[in-house]
Amino acid sequence: MLEETEEIGRRVRRARLRLGMPQADLAAALGKSQGWVSKMERGQIEIDRVGLLSTIAAELHVHPNDLIGRPYTSSPADNQWQVAAASILRELRRYDLTPVFEGTPRLSSGLWRDMTRLHRLRDAAAYVAILRVLPDLLREARALAEVSSGHEREEAYATYAVACKFAHTAAHALGHAELITMAAERAAWSARLSGDPVMPALADWMRIWDMWATADWNDSLSLSDKALGSIQDDYDHGDPLAIRMWGSLQLRAAVSAARAGRPSESEDRIVRARAAAERMTNHQGPPVYDRHSVTFSPGNVQIHAISVALECGDQTRALAVNRRTSPELVAALPNSRQGHHRMDLARAWLWHGNRDKALAELETAERIAPQLVRNHPMARSTLRSIVHAERSATREKLRRMSDRFHLDG
Known part of the structure; x- marks a missing residue:
């Protein structure tokens, strides 16, 4: 290693x-x-x-x-997900051609039921399973858009956009750069046709993530503000889905600001996201289905606060925020988010000089979300650092002991 x-x-x-x-x-x-x-x-x-x-x-x-x-x-068994990824790319490339679909596509209500299943798989960090479901789902959503009209056609494009979002998330987790790029492009295209006023902001939320790969921190902040502006009125009027997306965009902006070396702005974005989470928590009425699958919650805000502290190189603050964070908030998060959180804590403890706690957090992260952690560069970096430090410490102990035993004499 x-x-x-x-x-x-x-x-x-x-x-x-x-x-x-x-x-x-x-x-x-x-x-x-x-x-x-x-x-x-x-x-x-x-x-x-x-x-x-x-x-x-x-x-x-x-x-x-x-x-x-x-x-x-x-x-070879672990690489089989790339077969599904290639099938998804094939579907995304032919987005504006007549879909090849036998039979009659289901109504959008049936497609949204599949989205609920994908949401659960995403929460469990089961990214390979997500990729296997998506080729057929993308094809069927395009077929429905082709044969329907009005609201039903818009809903077909909405499900296509969210399917692209799931492809994007899985591709990021597994490291497939081409699928990441194309999923974001097709999400933007289908979002504009969906009739959903929040859906274009979801596509921008995906693009912000992609800008991080090229270290375009300022552009990612500008795009965050553009997307926030597009849903500001709905947020101000208390639309639950707009509140979720607004808060999620603020968390994206917080990470961007931290990586840009702007810690005060990063903290300000966390404060705004926390306000959005409080509004969402205080929402009166029946439960709202998270059709955009952004998983925004008070717990998510807290673990982002820890993450941005680490991005600013401040492990002491990250650990302090963690101590103030309710374990119940973290436990309520899906496995995918808990896995990220535990990876962050592993880095924080490593930088703090406590390798035992770092390894324990990394082991917990792997147990919770194995596909995520085993494919994450920072988890691998943390583990390599622990291994290297342990070997160095062992070598130093042996050197001192051999000196005491005069083995060189």
């Missing part, structure tokens, strides 16, 4: 040399020393923040996945 760090360093070096860029220039762009870059390229320093990884990749004009070797090499 430690060889993975060395290989990442070699990929960085090859990308840098391909551009004819001196180490000093890359160091200046990153705000690091030349010595830091040299150590990183030799595999002696972990790239332990997503924002840092994205910034390095952007300076070298490559995708972050190119540097970390993602999707990761695994067994």
